[in-house]
Every structure is written in C-alpha cells, then in structure tokens.
Amino acid sequence: MNTPVIRLAPTLASRNRQQLLALLPAIAIQLWQWGPPALLALASASASALLADSLGLAWRRQAIWPGLRQGEALLTAVLLSLLLPDAAVPLLCLCTGGAILLLRQLFGGSGSSLFHPVAGGLLLAAPWLPAGLPHADIPLSLALLAGGLWLLWRGLLRWQAPLGLLLVVLIALPVGSGWLLGQSALWLLAGWVMSDGSATPITPRGRLVYGQAAGMLCISFVTLTTQPDAGVTLAACLLLLSASAPLLDRLTLSPGPRT
Structure with missing residues (x-):
C-alpha cells in the first residue's frame, strides 16, 4: 500500500x-x-x-x-x-x-x-531622491519578471494582486501607461510586496480588487504629475490601500451556510 x-x-x-x-x-x-x-x-x-x-x-x-x-x-x-x-x-x-x-x-x-x-x-x-522621469531598466525588469515567474511556478506568489495591477496597466496603454512596464520598481513591488500576505487582503477576490485599485490609483497619479516616479507612486498607493485590507476581506469573504 x-x-x-x-x-x-x-x-x-x-x-x-x-x-x-x-x-x-x-x-x-x-x-x-x-x-x-x-x-x-x-x-x-x-x-x-x-x-x-x-x-x-x-x-x-x-x-x-x-x-x-x-x-x-x-x-x-x-x-x-x-x-x-x-x-x-x-x-x-x-x-x-x-x-x-x-x-x-x-x-x-x-x-x-x-x-x-x-x-x-x-x-x-x-x-x-533625484527629480525627473526614471529611466527604463529593461535587463533588471526582465530579471525581476523571471524571478517572479519562478516564485509563481513554486507556488510561493499570491498572483491575484499583481495580476490585477498588470491588467489595469495593460488596459490603460492608450493613455500612455506603457512606460511603466519598463520600470523595475513596478515588477519588484508587484512580485514581492503586493504578493505578501501580511500587507494585502487574505481572500483571492480581495487581493484582485486590491491590485486593480492600486493600478488605477498609480496610473491616475503618474498621468497627472509632470515628473512621476513609478516606484514611489506605487509604494504610496500600496500603503494607502493596505489600511483598507481588513475592509476588503470583510466585503469579499464568502458567507457561511445558513443554519
């Protein structure tokens, strides 16, 4: 046996x-x-x-x-x-x-x-930090993307929040969000900070909403400012949304069976 x-x-x-x-x-x-x-x-x-x-x-x-x-x-x-x-x-x-x-x-x-x-x-x-538009770092971004995919393959990356963020960035390409994809800070914060369970909602739906909200806030800020820093902007959005994680969990928890 x-x-x-x-x-x-x-x-x-x-x-x-x-x-x-x-x-x-x-x-x-x-x-x-x-x-x-x-x-x-x-x-x-x-x-x-x-x-x-x-x-x-x-x-x-x-x-x-x-x-x-x-x-x-x-x-x-x-x-x-x-x-x-x-x-x-x-x-x-x-x-x-x-x-x-x-x-x-x-x-x-x-x-x-x-x-x-x-x-x-x-x-x-x-x-x-120095002012001005941050330059794209494609090699570092690709290295971080490869590391994130490896964590995903190992089952160590909570993918809902990063996916929600990336979907919003891709949908917003017509308004000029494409330069964000070359920012290493985006891939690092998405793969290692947004996937952390202690600072994000615990429910899959809550994490997806968290990622989408972070993406919308980040793109709104970088399109309204003249010298945006993608890393700082996204970090501020994540800290702001982390305070709402308990509320998102409460709203997205599946109700238990009625007795």
Whole structure:
C-alpha cells in the first residue's frame, strides 16, 4: 500500500529564502550595472536591517537569533537596495532600519503589520531622491519578471494582486501607461510586496480588487504629475490601500451556510 504524500506549506524562513533566491538574477544585473558601489550598498543595507531587527526583538524581549533566521529583515534590505540603486549609502541604511523598526517591530513583528516595510522605506527615501522621469531598466525588469515567474511556478506568489495591477496597466496603454512596464520598481513591488500576505487582503477576490485599485490609483497619479516616479507612486498607493485590507476581506469573504 502506497503511503500518501502530504505537501506541507513552507515555513516563513523557507519562503523568504526562496524569495531571496528568486532575486539573485536581479542582484547580479544590478552589480553588473553599478559595480562595487552596489555591493557596498547591499552589504550596508543588510547590516542596517539586521541591526534594526535585533534592536526591535530585544526591545520586545523576543529571542534574537530565531527572529533573524526568518530572513525578513534581510529580504527587506535586498529589496530596498534594488529599488534605490542611486541612493546614498547612509540614506539607504537609515530608510532600511527605520522601516523595519517603524513598520515591522513597532507593530509586533512578523505578520502583525498592515504596512509593508519595503513600501514604507521607499517613501522615507522619496524626499531625497533625484527629480525627473526614471529611466527604463529593461535587463533588471526582465530579471525581476523571471524571478517572479519562478516564485509563481513554486507556488510561493499570491498572483491575484499583481495580476490585477498588470491588467489595469495593460488596459490603460492608450493613455500612455506603457512606460511603466519598463520600470523595475513596478515588477519588484508587484512580485514581492503586493504578493505578501501580511500587507494585502487574505481572500483571492480581495487581493484582485486590491491590485486593480492600486493600478488605477498609480496610473491616475503618474498621468497627472509632470515628473512621476513609478516606484514611489506605487509604494504610496500600496500603503494607502493596505489600511483598507481588513475592509476588503470583510466585503469579499464568502458567507457561511445558513443554519
């Protein structure tokens, strides 16, 4: 008699490790584009993230090493270093550490905050970012798209919210949203931030509505401003909509059977 195989859901640490693996092509592209400064920024942001996470865990009287082994702080640092390749290292470290302390540890740690620290860190850095239209980075965008598809194949990407966003961007092509498809920030935020369960609705329909609303808000803002930054604009929309995630869950939960 064959023993049935039970496939267990990945642990948080395993999920984060695989998300980091999916980012390796993008990291390689950025190191090739920016050289040693990108490596310094990545190492500094990682050290800042681990330090901030350790301080937060100690303040909440939690075990430090098990918390760091989950990999969320390291994943946050890598994502922010990819989003802010031209930011000064002190600014990157300040935004990374501040986002983890304010939007992760202050809310109680893993899975307790409605707001994703990567989106928050990007907004913290926004006032010091150079003005002007961001240039398209096709190699980095393709690397992030490949990593996202790999996560989707592995069953680690909640696809409804990214799909909702991309559908809106494609539908809005006649009004000039095509340049968004070349922005690496769009693919990174869609694949790694919008698919995070702690900052998005838990129901599939709620995540789809969340993604569509994020797309409509983002396109509305970038078409009304003269020098839009796709990453900052989308991060602001995601933080705004994350506050409505509990309401979307309540509206999209299937009613139980009547008794």
